[in-house]
Amino acid sequence: MFFAHSLPGESEERWQPLAEHLLQVSRLAAEFARPFGASRAAALAGLLHDLGKYNPQFLAYIRGERTGQGKGPDHSTAGARETLAAFPGGSDRLIAQLVAHAIAGHHAGLADGEGVGGLTERLKKELDPLDPAWREELGTEWMVALEQAFCPHRERARLPFQLSVLGRMIFSCLVDADFLDTEAFFKTAADLTPDRDWPRLPDINPHLTARFDAHMARKQADARPNELNGLRADILTHVRAKASLPPGLFTLNVPTGGGKTLASLGFALDHARIHGLSRIVYAIPFTSVIEQTASIFREVLGEDVVLEHHSAIDAEDGKERSSRDKMRLAMENWAAPVVVTTNVQLFESLFAARPSRCRKLHNLAGAVIVLDEAQTIPLHVLRPCVAMLDELARNYGATIVLCTATQPALGAPSRPGVRGFDGGLELSPERELAPDPEGLHRRLAxxxxxxxxxxxxxxxxxxxxxxxxxxxxxxxxxxxxxxxxxxxxxxxxxxxxxxxxxxxxxxxxxxxxxxxxxxxxxxxxxxxxxxxxxxxxxxxxxxxxxxxxxxxxxxxxxxxxxxxxxxxxxxxxxxxxxxxxxxxxxxxxxxxxxxxxxxxxxxxxxxFSPAAIAAYFEEVYWRKGEALDRDKVLSRFRESAGTLDLAYRSVAESFRLIEERMAPVIVPREEEAKAALAALAAERMPPGAAARALQRHLVQVPRPDCDRLRTNGHLSFVEGFGDQFAVLATPQFYTRETGLEWERSDELSLDGYIL
CATH class of the missing domain: 3.40.50.300 (P-loop containing nucleotide triphosphate hydrolases)
Known part of the structure; x- marks a missing residue:
């Protein structure tokens, strides 16, 4: 028998059979991909992702019989190669290439198609022959047409980009399913509970809507009866009345102070309930606002339905990891009913290549995605970000709400010949959620x-x-x-x-x-x-x-x-x-x-008038021109004669919303932080749960300054987790009043220590 995962020191009867793991991952991945019509492709990725473990050399490795061999034999290339061999041509060939990318990258991350380390080069490597048992255990049912109803709104000019997004979504389904099944096996074996089990939004939406209505009724009863509070109530009523419109692109143009946050939440709850959407994702430019918004949402909806996710505590090295090592990564999959996150987390994940960043992406299909202050997307990545939003709405059943006091930030020029953002979103006046934006501006001055x-x-x-x-x-x-x-x-x-x-x-x-x-x-x-x-x-x-x-x-x-x-x-x-x-x-x-x-x-x-704001953005976009996609992201996904060249890894390495690279440093001043670090070190808390608990106690430090803190001994690291959890070891560098003064790292050097 061949095995997916072993338990050292335990009888092989308790190990996980390989076929059991592959079939379960296939089932989960297909379920995750069903909302966007790619369940067959995702099922194939799940079924063949660990095909290389049908290798006697791999069996010897997990039995501990290959002493001094380091990591085990390559077990992901075989599945990619077999996928391409099964679909040599025709309309399924393009999708088979996406599946091959996902399988080959499910440990180390998505590779480029061509070049050094690319998928083409990797498929040429010499592999040990597989045991024929795999065909008997997995059958032949998977050799069916892959093309389904994915990308229903395809355009020839944007097809390579659309296929790159589909490939990343299939990859997300695979790595999430693989992680969940692997976690379930190891946690069951150790008699531990999995990290977290979130309720489904469709199941609890009526309850959440009732809580929202009760909260707004109390808020209105307590508010002073003045023009501003009356206007906020009118805005909320008008916004919610549009929730029955079909999913797609919406704008919410309300001046600051007009109650956009709660109005957009009310719309999102109603819209998701009416159309059966899967979750609400609220993306915000600054972590300071995430804290406030998440706190408001917990007060309104309850503590157990809101995920606040903004920390970047995850592995950056791109190394291929064993299944046990992957259990030690702090990874989020955004399965919560309501997610509050940053623009950085959202967009950098959508253009990422690493499993830990991509795992969450399939959960954006069929979601209501609210971009608060949408105009803050940095200009050098604006065009690819807008293209991604458009693709999520076109082909993944997502509703996008551009919530801002300064529309039209992301729209195409309002008429021919207007200087502005060519390639912007086609925003319909009928899908503006606010009542009379011009009038609101005058009344809220x-x-x-x-x-x-x-x-x-x-x-x-x-x-x-x-x-x-x-x-x-x-x-x-x-x-x-x-x-x-x-x-x-x-x-x-x-x-x-x-x-x-x-x-x-x-x-x-x-x-x-x-x-x-x-x-x-x-x-x-x-x-x-x-x-x-x-x-x-x-x-x-x-x-x-x-x-x-x-x-x-x-x-x-x-x-x-x-x-x-x-x-x-x-x-x-x-x-x-x-x-x-x-x-x-x-x-x-x-x-x-x-x-x-x-x-x-x-x-x-x-x-502050809408006309002035429109003129301002036209001027900004005209000045930038091609620099709105400075790194040529959209042109780095190509297709020719049925062959894809997808620059997944190189795009991921260059795509940055914030150009100054930052690294998280945990400041363990408060008991919550100290307790989470202690529980993590003692393996009483999963790394994902620890990362969630610690994100309120960290500071993002410029990477060169973080490296200097480390070199001078001012950081410590939780043993067993590499450099994921960097902890400030010199408390005098931080006060509540001034924050972390990393510039002081050269004042004195300490010997680093391990928690």
């Missing part, structure tokens, strides 16, 4: 915009801030925010708070709660917040004055949404001042946005 005539030094800013007991200053970098905070502290300003991604999510949440208490109208206290742009998208704070370092119009609009948010003050007294910093350079990309704003600002009296 709450601030006066001013531009400082001269550059402002930090001393100037502190002088102006000193004249107001409550004020918010937003600058363009973490270093500027920290230096300005320290100078303000030295000047003796009361109520100072510093907020940036130097701090952990847990501390940011606590600091924002403190800010809200200080701003409470019934007991106002001094509150001067110095922050980076992380406060701009969806953070619910209300200051009387805001100073914003020069940036793009969309960021200024977002900053203005933190001023007089509740409409309690006169518009003339609620001033947003845009200034050019004298003591800090403006980052190059932000300077480009500021230039685009300057180019169009003269033609508009009201820069």
């Amino acid at each position: 709450r601030v006066t915009l001013r531009r400082a005539s001269d550059a402002m030094s930090d001393a100037d800013l502190i002088g102006e801030l000193a004249g107001h007991e409550q004020g918010l200053v937003i600058v363009n970098s973490r270093s500027h925010a920290l230096s300005l905070y320290r100078e303000a502290m030295a000047a003796g300003l009361a109520g100072l708070v510093h907020l940036s991604t130097r701090q952990t999510a847990s501390d940011r949440q606590a600091l924002l709660a403190e800010v809200r208490l200080r701003l409470a109208p019934q007991d106002p206290r001094p509150c001067r917040l110095i922050a980076t742009s992380l406060v701009e998208a969806g953070v619910d704070i209300d200051f009387p004055r805001v100073w914003r370092a020069e940036a793009g119009l969309d960021q200024i609009v977002q900053a203005a949404g933190r001023c007089n948010r509740e409409g309690r003050r006169p518009v003339a007294d609620s001033i947003v001042t845009v200034f050019r910093p004298a003591d800090a350079s403006t980052p190059r990309e932000i300077a480009g946005f500021a230039s685009a704003l300057a180019a169009m600002a003269g033609g508009h009296d009201d820069l």
Whole structure:
């Protein structure tokens, strides 16, 4: 008998038979792929993914008879080769190539089609012959036509890209099914429970909708009866009334403070219930907003249905791993009914090659995907991101809601000859969820915009801030925010708070709660917040004055949404001042946005009007042109004469939303973090559960600085998990007020240690 997985020291009677594993993975993968019509292809991938284990040499390896041999024989190439041999031509050949990519990469990740290390090269390697038993145990039923109803909306010009997405989806089905079945075997053998078992959204949606309705009823009963709260209620009613429209692309154009978050959740619940959709995925640009949004959703829907996923605690090395090693990876599959994540997690996963990043992708089929502040997608990857959103809506049954205060961020030009975003989404006015966006803008106008005539030094800013007991200053970098905070502290300003991604999510949440208490109208206290742009998208704070370092119009609009948010003050007294910093350079990309704003600002009296915002984005996109796909992602997937050349790995290596590569460092100050690390080290907690618990206690550090922390002994690592869980070992580098000062890593060097 041949085996998929062994249990060292245990009788072979307790090992997992290979045929049992292959058939179970095949069944699971087919089930995962059914929503997008590729169940036969996914079933084939599952059935043949470990075909190379029908090799006497592999059997000797897992029995421990190949001493000194290191890792076992290649067991994934054989299945890829057999797939291509079974479908040598015809319409199934293209799909067979996608299946071969998935099988060959199910441990080490998807490879490019051509080039060094590509699939073509790998298929040429010499392999040990397989035992004929595989044909008897697996049968021949799998040799059927692969082409089903996948990619129903195909276009010749975009077919290579569409097929690349299909291949990545098949890969996702395979690696998730493989992991789940492998985890079930090892956990059962050890009498442990699997990591997590989420309920299905269709099963619980009526209950969640009832909770949502009850929450909104309480909220309305407690709200002050004023125009703003009445307007928010009207927006919610109008948005939910459109939930019966067919799945596809929607926009929700509501100015900041209009209640977009809860309105979009209400729409998503209703739309998913009416159309039987599988889950709700809420993608947000900043982790600071994820914490707030996930907290709101848990309050509304309950603790056990919301997955908050933003940490990048997973393996980056791309090594081929044994099944046991894979159990030690922190991997998410987004099987939760409601997922709150970042744009980085969403889009970098959609263009990823590693199993740990791709495992979740099939769960986007048939989902409601809400992009909060959609205009924040970085320009250098905008075209491929938009193409991916379009593909999810076209061929995977997903509904996409572009939720923003600055539409039309991702739409195609409104008429021929307009400078703008060629290749943008075809957005229909009939699928705008908000009532009368032009009218909403006028009714929700709450601030006066001013531009400082001269550059402002930090001393100037502190002088102006000193004249107001409550004020918010937003600058363009973490270093500027920290230096300005320290100078303000030295000047003796009361109520100072510093907020940036130097701090952990847990501390940011606590600091924002403190800010809200200080701003409470019934007991106002001094509150001067110095922050980076992380406060701009969806953070619910209300200051009387805001100073914003020069940036793009969309960021200024977002900053203005933190001023007089509740409409309690006169518009003339609620001033947003845009200034050019004298003591800090403006980052190059932000300077480009500021230039685009300057180019169009003269033609508009009201820069916050929908017409001005449309003109701004036309200017931005026209200036960028081909640089909207800077790395030529879309042209790196090719097909010719029935042969695919898919640059999976090279695209994954270059596709980055945030160009500065970051690495997560865990700050173990709080008991939750200490307990999770201890449980992980003692193997009492699965790595996925530990990663979820720890993501509120980590800081994303620029990779060169993280490497320097490691070299100088300021990081420790949980034994047995490689470098996945990097822990700050020098506590004096972190305070709640200033966050992690990684620049201090050269002050002293310590000997690293193992937890």
